[in-house]
Amino acid sequence: MTGYIEVKDLVKVYSGSVRAVDDITFEVMEGEIFGFLGPNGAGKTTTISMLTTLLRPTSGSATIGGHDVVKQQQKVRSIIGLVPQELTVDDELSGRENMLLQAKLYHVENKVAKERIDELLDLVKLDDASDRLVKTYSGGMRKRLELAEGLIHSPKVLFLDEPTLGLDVQTRTVMWAHIRELKESSNMTVFMTTHYLEEADSLCDRIGIIDKGRIMALDTPKKLKESLGGDVISVKIDGEMDQTEAIKAVDGVLSVKKEDGSYRVKVMNGETVTAPLLQGISKNGGKVTYVTLERPNMDQVFLEYTGRSLRDAEQAGSYDKMAMARQMRRSS
Amino acid sequence: MFSETVALTGRELKHWYRAKVQILMMLVQPMVWLGLFGQAFPATIPVSTMNGAPDYMSYMSVGQLAIITLFTCMFVGMSLVWDRRFGFLNKLRAAPIPRAAIPLSRVFATVIRAVVAAMLVLAIALLFAHIPGLKGLTIIGHFGITDFLGVILILVLLATAFASIFVAIALTIKQQETLFAVINLVNLPLMFASAALFPISSMPDWLQTVAKVNPLTLAVDGMRQLFFHGSTGIYSLSVDIIGLAAFSAVFITLGIVVAMRSLKEK
CATH class of the missing domain: 3.30.70.100 (Alpha-Beta Plaits)
Structure with missing residues (x-):
């Protein structure tokens, strides 16, 4: 069996010297939830950006559903959904209007779109708030709307970049439930990044541990733990x-x-x-x-493969604070 | 290409009419200009230099239509800077849409906003002429539907040119603070080195040369010939319109080229 996403010797070098992604090779099978686990600055978002055609790889190649992410960008874009790390839903539009705009950008037929929007708003439990302006939404609601937007065109692959970053524990659990529900109800492939160990452990079929742009280990959560x-x-x-x-x-x-x-x-x-x-x-x-x-947990796995605990690695970057500040600015 | 552009234009317009304060400001601004600046200005400019306008207020009111267009276009870049900052631009970049739809939708939405704003100014200026004690825009001769459409055409062309320039600037600059500085830098010379507020015949030669190729001058020159029948402009009406069309064609092309470059994956 070959992968639905195939990444080969992928490298991204920023400004000539920073190797954000350093020669990674992996495959993601159709219908699986694949997780990239690593601290901030490990190269997770850079990898997603290359796979979603937002960044051009320095070298190496990647294909999604057989389409090259550099040479066949429009084809790739039409079969993927992206739920970015930032909250990008439009404050000045209602939830439904945000969805409608997304539907038009992804060429979903009007009639189909209407039904699908109702369905998705229902799925993420935003049906009651759908006609309110997004600026009245809480952070969790925005994130759920973001998830619904990513699904509007029934993508083959859904990219979730830190789907629960900055969410409280309850909302995080709700997001997990949505993601699990998605997997059960469709054969969608999900590629997600996270720096929450328990998130990777409980959601992903397979996990790649990434640190400093390199994949340190790649297997099922169970096997990774067993390997300890x-x-x-x-x-x-x-x-x-x-x-x-x-x-x-x-x-x-x-x-x-x-x-x-x-x-x-x-x-x-x-x-x-x-x-x-x-x-x-x-x-x-x-x-x-x-x-x-x-029993060994992902924390120990991470420590084993990267030589440092995730918490130590986190402290190296101040990105979390920046992301929080950005979200606060947006909601004020 | 078309449907995506329409969808994104719709988003821009929704942002606009939902920002109530912005609409209010749009109404207040021309009132201030026409009401304070225009009324208080000493009418020492000889009537013969004013392209057939019966008085300075009528002359200046037409200039205001072009200036409100310039002002409206100046701020097109702000939303682009915000959209970049909040990742909305990236979301568009990841969508299977032609990239040109992104700058084009901004330009279209801005053109619509600018023309609406100019129509409000026009209405206020015409109203002022009928209020005792105030001066406003007095039309000379018959102002028919074709004249009105001519004015709209001129405003659309002018707005297209300016909106494209500012889209290109905003996509290149990316930083809000710098963008403000650049807008201010461009704004004042554009406004004063033109026939919008003062007849260019009173300007020094070098400034006249600059003003003569300013799109604002072409726009007000053309519109004055439509509002004040029988007047002769700096250029003939057709030259004004062709010139503006050329400006807007060049700048929209430039805008798209710059946008494609700046939105391209690095």
């Missing part, structure tokens, strides 16, 4: 007796590390090993007072 080498069971045991040997004897245990009265046990599969492990310890005369099971 299994789960960790922490147990606290009363008494002076060393239980290390007893723990090692349990099936599925990879390694044991003793720290004071507690043990960090690395195992292949935490759920199935926990019970035998506890039995083994009590058989050996140990009394377990505390047990936790830690």
Whole structure:
């Protein structure tokens, strides 16, 4: 199977020296949600901009549905939908008027457009607010309208650039639900970028971890987590007796590390090993007072592949603040 | 190409008529010009130099039609700068539309706004002539429908030329503050080095030469021949119109070329 989006040796160099995207190659299959995870400034938006024909690659190539993003721009533009990072919906128009304008720009027939607009406004729960001017909308409502706009022409590929940036937790959850619903109701391919680990983890079929313009790892969230080498069971045991040997004897245990009265046990599969492990310890005369099971999360995955935690990487850039300021300016 | 341009022109016009304060200002501005500037100005300019206008106020009122057109066109760039800043321009760039629709829609919307504004000024100027104690625009001879259409044509051509220039400037400059500075820089010389407010015969020779090729001069010269029948202009009416048509053709082409360049992916 070949990918619907194919990216080969893609490079983007800004002002002669900044390698924003540094030779990346990957494929996105039809109908999958593919996520680019990385800190701000990692090259996510630059990649999206090249794929959506807004930026010209310095070298390398990319095709969407077989159409080259440099040589067949109009074809590419007509099959993709873009939900940009910024809020670009028009303040002075109503929600419906924004949608109508978008429909005209994407050559959706008038009759079809009317139905589709109702459908989409319903989907993103803006049907009640559809005739109000967008300047009365909250940030979350604008973002949802933005999402609906991106879907007006039933695109083959939807590009979501930081779909939940600057949204509160509830609104973020709502956006996730919309994105999941989309995937279930159509065979649309979704390419999204995010710097929220849990977002990538819960939404994406596959994740590319990108840092400093390079793809550091690319796989399903599950496999990425597995690649860290299994789960960790922490147990606290009363008494002076060393239980290390007893723990090692349990099936599925990879390694044991003793720290004071507690043990960090690395195992292949935490759920199935926990019970035998506890039995083994009590058989050996140990009394377990505390047990936790830690599964690797995307934070650890990120740390593993980029050598720094996402939070540290975030602090390097002040982009978040800028984006927030921009949104505030717009709503005032 | 056509449908996208119409859709985007519609957006611009909606922005315009929904900004109530802007509409109010549009009405107030010519009132101030005609009411204060025009009424208070000493009429020391000899009638013989005023292209057949019966008095200075009538002369100046016609100039105001062209000046309000210039003013309306000046601000076309502002919305472009905002649209760039908020990513709307990028959204258009990602859409499967011909790129030329972006500058063209701005120019069309501005032409419509400018002509509407000029018509308001015209109405006010005609009204002033009938209010005792005020001076306004007094038409000489019969002003028929063809004369009216001639005025509209001249205004449309003038607005097309100016709107295109300012679209090109706004797309090149990108920065709001710099854009303001440039607009101001262009605005005053354009206005004063023309026959809009004062007869050019009272100007020094070098300034006359400049004023004679100013699109504003062509526009007011043509319109005065339509409002004041039997008058002779600086040029003949057909030369005025052909000249304006040439200006607008050149500038709209330039505007599109500059826009395509600036909207092209880098």
